[in-house]
Amino acid sequence: MEMVIPEVKRFLLGCDLAKSLDYTSFAVIEMVYETSIKGFAYHLRALDRIRGVDYPAITELILATIQRLQQEPGTTDGPHICMDASGLGAPIRDYLLRAGTVNYLTQIYPVVFTSGESARFDQVTRNYNISKSLIISNFLSLMQRKRFDYSPGLQALPLLQQEISSFKYHLTPSGHTGFDAETGAHDDLICAVCIPLIIGEWQFEVPPEYERDSEIRFEPPDIGVYTGPY
Numbered sequence: 001m002e003m004v005i006p007e008v009k010r011f012l013l014g015c016d017l018a019k020s021l022d023y024t025s026f027a028v029i030e031m032v033y034e035t036s037i038k039g040f041a042y043h044l045r046a047l048d049r050i051r052g053v054d055y056p057a058i059t060e061l062i063l064a065t066i067q068r069l070q071q072e073p074g075t076t077d078g079p080h081i082c083m084d085a086s087g088l089g090a091p092i093r094d095y096l097l098r099a100g101t102v103n104y105l106t107q108i109y110p111v112v113f114t115s116g117e118s119a120r121f122d123q124v125t126r127n128y129n130i131s132k133s134l135i136i137s138n139f140l141s142l143m144q145r146k147r148f149d150y151s152p153g154l155q156a157l158p159l160l161q162q163e164i165s166s167f168k169y170h171l172t173p174s175g176h177t178g179f180d181a182e183t184g185a186h187d188d189l190i191c192a193v194c195i196p197l198i199i200g201e202w203q204f205e206v207p208p209e210y211e212r213d214s215e216i217r218f219e220p221p222d223i224g225v226y227t228g229p230y
Contacts, residue, residue, distance in 0.1 A: 008033040008040075010204075011069045011079035012196035015062060016188045017088045018051075024058055024088075025049040025156075025192035028069065028079075031200050037147060039206065042197055044150035047160060049188060055088070059095040066101060077105050082196035085110030085127050109199045111135075130198060132191075138201060139194045148197065156189060163190045 014027035028046035033039070053061075062081065069079035081096065083089055093110050102108055110127045119130045142148040150157060163186055 007074065007076075009075050010077050011045075011072065011075060012200055013062070013065060013069065013079050013081050013083075014192040014194075014196040015081065015083040015089075015092075016191040016195070017058065017084050017092055018188060023049040023051050023186060023188040024053065025188040026061075026065065027189070027192040027196065028065070029193070029196045029200070031204070033206070037145075039147065040200065040204070042142060042148045042200060044148070044154070044193060047150075047154050047156040047189060047193070049156060049159070049192075055092060055095070059092055059099070062092070062096065063099060063101065066106065070106075079106060080196075080199070081106070081108045082199045083108065083110055084113070084191060084195060086112045109195075109203065111195050111199070128199070135191070135194045135198050138198045139190070142197060142201075159186075160189045160193065163187055 009030065009032045012029045012031055014025075014029060016023075016025045018024050026046070026048050027044060030043040030045050031040055032043065034041045050058075050061075066079055066081065069075075081101070083093065085093055089110065093108060096102075096108060110125075112122075112125075112127045112129050113135075114129045114131045119128070119134055121128055139148070154160075166187075
């Protein structure tokens with residue numbers, strides 16, 4: 001009898017958090033192992049931005065979204081919160097932890113943007129320190145390899161496409177590559193999408209039962225893989 005391999009499916013909630021005058025953006029990404037590409041595919045299922053909302057309301061919105069995603073059938077773990085932990089993100093992360101959001105199925109992955117092309121996990125703050133250049137490069141790579149797509153009809157999709165077009169490749173004075181939005185352009189939506197994508201690639205291994213047929217091998221970069229209380 002042929003062995004039936006269970007489907008791997010999880011939701012990643014991407015959050016790019018900002019103060020009241022700027023936009024806070026959210027992205028729901030479904031991460032599924034697909035045999036056709038012999039690896040994980042990422043499907044953008046929801047995308048939204050808000051402005052003028054206080055910290056407790058943002059926290060409640062995240063908690064409500066997590067509760068809704070927990071009701072989705074067929075998920076193997078998660079939903080996981082992949083959030084910007086710089087600035088406003090730090091206190092909201094603490095609110096979420098105190099609210100008891102984290103359990104053995106749902107984890108929080110806080111990301112702080114750094115300069116250059118660096119990536120590391122900080123054992124003290126428990127943040128992933130990742131350069132925006134690596135985050136955007138990972139996103140572009142997934143698009144080129146047809147491992148990322150989006151649901152049609154997303155209201156914020158034109159805004160996301162506009163943000164993508166505003167990002168420009170450049171060389172820094174130190175010789176590193178970089179991606180930055182044009183002056184005055186927003187990048188909140190693309191960050192909300194890209195943060196969970198890079199966490200998905202770096203944190204979750206291809207299941208052993210797929211290894212025989214998979215061309216993809218999990219090779220974590222120097223950032224490492226963290227399996228602690230977050």
